[in-house]
Amino acid sequence: MRKGLRSTNEVNSHFGLNLEPSSYEVFIPSHMNELIQKEGLEGIHAKQFLPSNLENSDDGLEDPIGDQQKYVAPQLIHRYDNRALFTPTTICPVICRYCFRKNELSSKHEIFKADFEKVISYLSVHTEINEIIFSGGDPFMLSASKIKFYLEEFSKLSHIQFIRFHTRTPISLPKYICDEFIEVIHKFNNRFNDINVVIHINHIQEITTDAMDCIKKLGARFSLLSQSVLLKDVNNNVRDLKDLFLKLHALNIRPYYLHHPDQAKGAMHFYLSIEEGREIYRKLRREIPGWLLPQYILDSPDGSGKKNL
Numbered sequence: 001m002r003k004g005l006r007s008t009n010e011v012n013s014h015f016g017l018n019l020e021p022s023s024y025e026v027f028i029p030s031h032m033n034e035l036i037q038k039e040g041l042e043g044i045h046a047k048q049f050l051p052s053n054l055e056n057s058d059d060g061l062e063d064p065i066g067d068q069q070k071y072v073a074p075q076l077i078h079r080y081d082n083r084a085l086f087t088p089t090t091i092c093p094v095i096c097r098y099c100f101r102k103n104e105l106s107s108k109h110e111i112f113k114a115d116f117e118k119v120i121s122y123l124s125v126h127t128e129i130n131e132i133i134f135s136g137g138d139p140f141m142l143s144a145s146k147i148k149f150y151l152e153e154f155s156k157l158s159h160i161q162f163i164r165f166h167t168r169t170p171i172s173l174p175k176y177i178c179d180e181f182i183e184v185i186h187k188f189n190n191r192f193n194d195i196n197v198v199i200h201i202n203h204i205q206e207i208t209t210d211a212m213d214c215i216k217k218l219g220a221r222f223s224l225l226s227q228s229v230l231l232k233d234v235n236n237n238v239r240d241l242k243d244l245f246l247k248l249h250a251l252n253i254r255p256y257y258l259h260h261p262d263q264a265k266g267a268m269h270f271y272l273s274i275e276e277g278r279e280i281y282r283k284l285r286r287e288i289p290g291w292l293l294p295q296y297i298l299d300s301p302d303g304s305g306k307k308n309l
């Protein structure tokens with residue numbers, strides 16, 4: 001991480017580019033720079049993680065899924081009755097240029113300010129919540145001791161039965177996840193009914209040998225699911241998605257969500273129409289078994305949640 005690129009200037013000098021400064025954070029870990037160099041600027045890593053002048057457009061929404069209408073305590077979003085999203089960090093293993101939270105993460109919006117006592121007091125009286133979903137930022141960037149602390153605190157609330165982690169780290173910074181971190185979480189398997197890890201991945205070429213090693217370790221301990229975003233010029237074609245979902249199946253990861261891209265300000269160059277997305281999904285349905293097909297969904301900008309497309 002120390003050798004990663006952290007500004008447009010650094011990206012320009014590393015890749016010989018002439019990009020305008022971006023209004024958004026930049027972070028590309030060093031091993032990913034190597035992948036970008038190997039694949040070239042038209043490769044899927046460059047397209048997803050190199051900043052672009054197109055980010056400086058004013059099109060799109062700062063809060064494209066209505067998070068700010070649903071956050072009920074610092075770092076806590078309660079959108080569906082039975083589950084709450086907990087966002088304990090703004091740190092990510094890479095800054096994805098298509099990120100739907102890019103405006104909130106860059107501004108360190110108050111959604112992310114920590115006040116864990118308020119989180120616990122909200123959860124204590126909302127006994128309808130039976131699942132905590134760790135999101136972010138990326139929860140797998142937390143230390144083992146921090147994860148342990150949160151899980152211990154949540155385990156004191158008897159109505160919390162399920163834990164879910166949404167993470168890109170196993171794909172984008174797999175060596176960061178150490179055995180101690182996995183074991184700390186695994187110890188809570190006895191307390192919770194299920195601990196799921198939802199791995200964020202958009203393209204089969206992101207699955208490196210290191211990523212596979214990490215997935216194997218995680219898969220030995222937890223149920224693994226995936227979520228992907230349909231992105232213009234990255235994976236908006238049947239062949240790439242089919243290859244990805246078949247590979248995920250081979251790795252014992254169940255494809256769970258395929259998100260239609262959100263209309264996030266600074267990420268509109270990844271956007272494609274719902275009609276195009278539906279056409280790709282319709283064709284995909286003819287190519288892979290139904291049980292391997294993730295749900296194709298759209299998060300509503302009004303904060304009301306996911307809708308199947």
Ligand code: SF4
Nearest residue numbers: 092095096099137168
């Ligand atoms: S890892 Fe997730 S939260 Fe972080 S930049 Fe990428 S999409 Fe956004």
